Amino acid sequence: MPEKQPLWLGVDVGTQHARALVVNDEGHVVGAGSAALTSTRCGPRHQQDPRRWWTAVVDATRAALAGVHADALGALAVAATSGTILLVDRAGHPRSEALMYDDARAVEETLLVEDVGAPVWRALGYRHMQPSWALPKLLWLSNNYPGLAKETMRLCHQADLITARFIGHPVPTDTSNALKSGYHLLEDRWPDEVFDGLGIPTQMLPAVVRPGTLLGRVNDHAGALTGVPVGTPVVAGMTDGCAAQLGAGCVEIGSWNSVLGTTLVVKGVSDRLVRDPAGTLYCHRGPDDTWLPGGASNSGAGAIAEWFADADLAELTAKAATLPIGPVVYPLLARGERFPFRAAEAETFILGHPDTDADVFAALLLGVACLERLCFDRVAMLGAPMHGMLTFTGGATRNEYWTQLRADLLGRTVHIPDQTEPALGMAILASTSDGRSVREAAAAMVRGQSERSPNPARAAILRQCYADFLEALTARGWLDTAVAAVRP
Template sequence: MSVWIGIDLGTQSVRAMAVGEGGEVLGAAGRPLTSRRDGPRHEQDPEEWWRALASATREALRDVPSSLVAGVAVAATSGTILLTDTAGRPLTPALMYDDRRADAERVNEVGAGVWERLGYRRMQPNWALPKLLWLLRDAPAGARPAHQNDFVNRRLTGHEVPTDLSNALKTGVDLIEERWPAEVLDLVPPEILPEVVRPGTRLGVVCAAAAEETGLPAGTPVIAGMTDGCAAQLGAGATRTGSWNSVLGTTLVLKGVTKELLHDPLGVVYSHRAPDGSWLPGGASSTGAGALTRDLPGRDLDALSTQATARLRVTSGERLLSVPVTYPLVSRGERFPFDAPAAETFTLGEPADDVERYAAILLGAAFVERLCFDHLDLLGAPVDGEVILTGGATRSAFWNQLRADVLGRPVTLRENAEPALGMAVLAGGDPSRMIRTRATVEPSRTDLREPYLRFVAELERRGWLQEQAARHARERTAR
């Protein structure tokens, strides 16, 4: 038997997982990470990443024979970057994925043609390239950029490593040509940029020093990883063209697979490159379960789910048709399936009590999810494949059924879809054996098309949803 090690470098913690050939978790451990936040500033200490990773990996491997370990891969937060010296030692704190102190005006002026060709049209201030220019203003000689997983991969191998296309996306890599474009080289000294490889490429092996600290056997292959969102998609098994992973936690994130690169006039969908060369389009909404903790603080959500099931699912769920609907924004402004910085939460109707308030939020999140698929269909993406639900929301059977009903199609639930599992798969595991299905939820007879179209009409009336997108949602619903 072989065992693969997946590591997920998140915002709040590091997670390490040892996974066997059949998907069995033979060891897992996590360690917390600390951040420094102050307004637009969000920094972390790269040395803390390494200490936490080494400790978590050593614990995860405690009961795993070293002779079985066949590979390791690391996922990291998208757009996190720092400067190191030529030996890989940090010269600056890491600017995290949501640090917004940089300005994107210069990179969008110089690279507009490239960003347009790559489908996302423009960079945001929190993307890695604007932050890199901000860091380079006062950089000493010899300073060079490193993404979050580049930093730890260098520690694992003991030598300089290439970066992967997934983490380099927000640094401006040309995903079509798989190289740094001339426009980026005009902004950044070309000699400081690392070589670029596809995720899944072998970077080297675990060196003796790293083996001593992490417990990983010396000589273990180190495989180029991906961003945490792409890693979660791999862990969910959404790897076939037309399949989609819908992650509903605090907010909603949708990621899928297409053969061709999508171009979104709104710029709310952008695509990563898969290890096999296909494309991984996706978008992140500002709506989600975070609205539950805000609007129903201290409530027992499991109890509300049980009560909603009993009250609203009688006689095949007809009572759902009269439930109010909440647009469950977690914070002001929407990013996907439309771009509306001024968008605010609202409720159509007046909930009678906490059960209806709970159901209204869940229904609104399901409608946003449906609208995301309508937008992707409008862009020409195949959306007829498997829909895999992951994230904290899948703990609610009521919500899972609601989402299947709103989408009008079966949805799949996995036993385990952590980013660390996705990295274990990328490190060399067989996804057909390692990714296990927990359940498939079939849509019921409840027809929620009419309240969905009322919701779409309200978004259009408020000027947030474009007329073309609203019209397409109506046409697709009528099919």
């Protein structure tokens, strides 16, 4: 009787959904499930109920495993949004709301964090922290929950909470989630001198391991709820951006992945640490001693859900495809931008005069495409290697018109894998528990790679739209003058 092929479970806790994929060694998806999540936004604040994350993961995982021979499951890994944190007690139970990846309330705390930790942040190449990063938000939480003793509270990242529920006890975090919490990636330690200066006890900080490290096994309770066999290995995961990068097969030096979901995340692979004086770009550690430079915008496809909540998007897309290119909407989900430039006062604006819903929709798609072009111009200016393959992932790849528009504006051929979910990246990472490298796993499991080549007929008009977009950002004082000088 032939040996049963192992299956791998990847879980991704996003902003709007929790997703689960069951994938075999060749990258074929044999099971998938999702469950909705809701947020509360108010000005710079963006919160979720962390208890809902596990409920959604349970629903998504049970759906993914329905009809699957779960006894073949080899391991699982969890991805979640980068910089989303909460406080938990020593048993791992939530004791605060969850401050989401783009929550920007910690403005004053950021100034203190930047001052106290300046030497460390310079060494790590990003110089500045942002209010949306985890460390300023941890300081905000520790200062605004006076009823909770700091000595009994622990920092918990979104992925940590879910991983702990699978295993049944608190777990170490991973280096990709720890980066925005101030972890010293060059020296593999929490910089005690920084946390002492901030008044954050080191007891609040979790242990840190590399992604792919075995953390434990699925316990009886989690197995009964999710359908994952008891005893299934659980390995440390990554942030959603890093997970999508793996899922896209973006593992070779010079390759880049653009993830367009609720927000736009750009990630690449470098043979060296890329330093950004403006503090918009940061680097994770990658496999095989590589670095993963990247950044996340506050703009993205999430604006479509807000602006066109009840609209027929297929109909709007068909109409947009017939319209002349011209107006541009720069859509932000909340005030402030973090990448490819830092501007706390940035807000949505419109160039031109779109009249109908289809006009506005087309202008929104073009605005995000312009921002994406600016992201790549920024990383190129910083000296990051750009010679490798470019892939698109994220929910926006389902819109063929938008995907082609983005390729046209970038002027580059792009590759789109059959499966574009960060959950695939976690299935790939889980499969490394069987002994193969990340590169070997990605080569075997990333499938499809259809191509979109730029249309030269639209190059001139798109260059002008992009130049107008840069001029508008510069006029508002948001864009670094050195970047603004890079004209198409």
